[in-house]
Amino acid sequence: MLKTTQLHAYHASHAKMTEFAGYDMPLWYTTTTDEHFAVRNSSGIFDVSHMGRFEVKGSQATDFLEGLVPTNVRPQPLGKAFYTLLLNDRGGIIDDLIIERLADDRYMVVVNAANAHADMDHMTAHAPAGLGMEDLTGSTAMIAVQGPKAAESLQPLTEADLGQIKRFRCAETKVAGERALVSRTGYTGEDGFEVIVYGASVERPEGAMRAWEKLAATSTPCGLGARDSLRLEAGLPLHGSDIDPATNPFEADLAWVISAGKTGYVGSAVLADPAVRQPQAVRRGLVLDSGIPRHGFEVADSSGKVGFVTSGTFSPIMRKGVAQCRVRRDRSEFGTRVSVRVREAPVGGTITKPPFYDESLYGWKRTKGN
Amino acid sequence: MEVQGYQIPDGLMYTKEHEWAKEEGGVVRVGITDYAAKTLNDVVYVTSPKVGAKVEQLKPLGTVESIKAVSEIYSPISGTVTKVNGELDSHPELVNKSPYGEGWLVEVKPSNFAAESKILLDAGGYAAYLGSLLKK
Numbered sequence: 001m002l003k004t005t006q007l008h009a010y011h012a013s014h015a016k017m018t019e020f021a022g023y024d025m026p027l028w029y030t031t032t033t034d035e036h037f038a039v040r041n042s043s044g045i046f047d048v049s050h051m052g053r054f055e056v057k058g059s060q061a062t063d064f065l066e067g068l069v070p071t072n073v074r075p076q077p078l079g080k081a082f083y084t085l086l087l088n089d090r091g092g093i094i095d096d097l098i099i100e101r102l103a104d105d106r107y108m109v110v111v112n113a114a115n116a117h118a119d120m121d122h123m124t125a126h127a128p129a130g131l132g133m134e135d136l137t138g139s140t141a142m143i144a145v146q147g148p149k150a151a152e153s154l155q156p157l158t159e160a161d162l163g164q165i166k167r168f169r170c171a172e173t174k175v176a177g178e179r180a181l182v183s184r185t186g187y188t189g190e191d192g193f194e195v196i197v198y199g200a201s202v203e204r205p206e207g208a209m210r211a212w213e214k215l216a217a218t219s220t221p222c223g224l225g226a227r228d229s230l231r232l233e234a235g236l237p238l239h240g241s242d243i244d245p246a247t248n249p250f251e252a253d254l255a256w257v258i259s260a261g262k263t264g265y266v267g268s269a270v271l272a273d274p275a276v277r278q279p280q281a282v283r284r285g286l287v288l289d290s291g292i293p294r295h296g297f298e299v300a301d302s303s304g305k306v307g308f309v310t311s312g313t314f315s316p317i318m319r320k321g322v323a324q325c326r327v328r329r330d331r332s333e334f335g336t337r338v339s340v341r342v343r344e345a346p347v348g349g350t351i352t353k354p355p356f357y358d359e360s361l362y363g364w365k366r367t368k369g370n
Numbered sequence: 371m372e373v374q375g376y377q378i379p380d381g382l383m384y385t386k387e388h389e390w391a392k393e394e395g396g397v398v399r400v401g402i403t404d405y406a407a408k409t410l411n412d413v414v415y416v417t418s419p420k421v422g423a424k425v426e427q428l429k430p431l432g433t434v435e436s437i438k439a440v441s442e443i444y445s446p447i448s449g450t451v452t453k454v455n456g457e458l459d460s461h462p463e464l465v466n467k468s469p470y471g472e473g474w475l476v477e478v479k480p481s482n483f484a485a486e487s488k489i490l491l492d493a494g495g496y497a498a499y500l501g502s503l504l505k506k
Contacts, residue, residue, distance in 0.1 A: 032412050
């Protein structure tokens with residue numbers, strides 16, 4: 001029996017549905033291409049209520065998180081949202097996540113749906129007695145509003161001035177009359193927001209549904225198809241495909257989340273090893289000359305196999321196949337030419353720094369005044 | 371004819387793999403059905419054989435790809451490819467907009483049409499098959 005989100009009734013009557021991480025989720029409403037362009041050119045909304053949301057609070061909250069993630073937590077200002085990783089003892093990535101600091105001693109931790117149980121187990125195993133930790137996934141909904149017109153779409157419903165919530169900042173306010181946590185974050189490469197609507201369970205979805213339907217008047221509902229093509233164009237990793245518990249932050253090209261000199265967090269001992277810091281293979285972006293790269297396709301050069309595609313798609317903006325791959329570090333320099341076996345035929349491709357689109361035309365950097 | 375919103379024109383022949391074939395003047399034009407196109411959602415890439423390639427009935431002829439997935443196309447008929455729809459290189463979305471018209475894939479000169487066409491479905495047969503598939 002699949003789980004459903006608070007907004008399921010809307011999706012079931014408007015979208016083609018698919019199973020994802022145990023949830024019955026919208027794959028597309030119209031077409032993935034149209035939804036993709038809506039986000040790049042205007043504004044799109046995504047139901048991301050399936051993602052895990054944990055509140056961590058109490059006098060031990062900061063120390064607890066400090067010992068868990070490779071990014072410094074204590075110096076994060078109130079109202080900061082930061083991207084980081086949960087690591088195992090071997091330095092492998094259990095999950096990538098966003099932590100939002102709501103008060104000195106209160107945080108919201110937002111994790112991938114597919115890993116929510118593993119994350120909770122990991123956090124519980126390291127939690128000191130008396131720590132306040134609550135899974136809010138079932139009692140809150142979450143809506144992503146993404147695109148150059150996201151602020152324009154969300155502002156009329158929102159009490160707070162969104163102009164005051166800068167990129168990777170967050171604030172608790174009201175949205176559509178409901179208590180909500182709004183962060184200027186997302187998974188598309190565009191400007192945009194992720195809105196956690198409090199007091200919205202599957203049994204009492206009215207508040208979240210009201211917010212969704214109001215947003216749908218000015219933003220295009222988007223399914224998981226567009227969510228995947230958008231994040232691939234932006235070069236953002238998908239845990240379970242591009243990174244996983246056997247991949248460390250250096251292999252994942254995510255070592256930037258490790259705060260300089262930080263020690264004493266889970267996995268830190270392994271990551272201090274100079275050999276680990278010079279991995280054999282690394283995550284890279286890849287743009288093909290033709291054809292569409294898919295998970296598992298071999299990446300080669302004249303010397304033979306040098307890597308493989310971890311996820312790929314057709315980029316509607318570039319009209320080319322784009323991917324993330326894991327390639328040998330000595331073949332990972334940007335501009336390196338490789339060939340990818342697309343079924344029988346080898347196709348040329350270039351190791352490329354994402355985002356793959358022209359950032360003067362698309363993506364959050366083009367939007368002035370953030 | 372129409373099944374749950376999926377168009378199934380009379381006068382064409384169909385496979386259970388959701389291709390259609392239309393014989394005219396000794397040449398068979400091949401495409402994918404409205405159901406196949408809508409299931410793919412948005413076709414963004416088509417790989418076709420080259421003119422002169424030999425194809426075999428119900429063996430892979432090429433691929434149609436959406437953003438999300440790859441779908442194999444099976445040839446409804448054996449023969450030699452005489453024409454490829456070059457428009458699809460720059461406008462693959464024609465497969466969605468007009469699966470039975472401008473979104474055709476290839477033309478094949480059949481090598482054994484009389485025998486092979488007997489195992490293809492007519493519009494009524496395909497409609498019944500599709501109806502049973504959608505009920506599952």
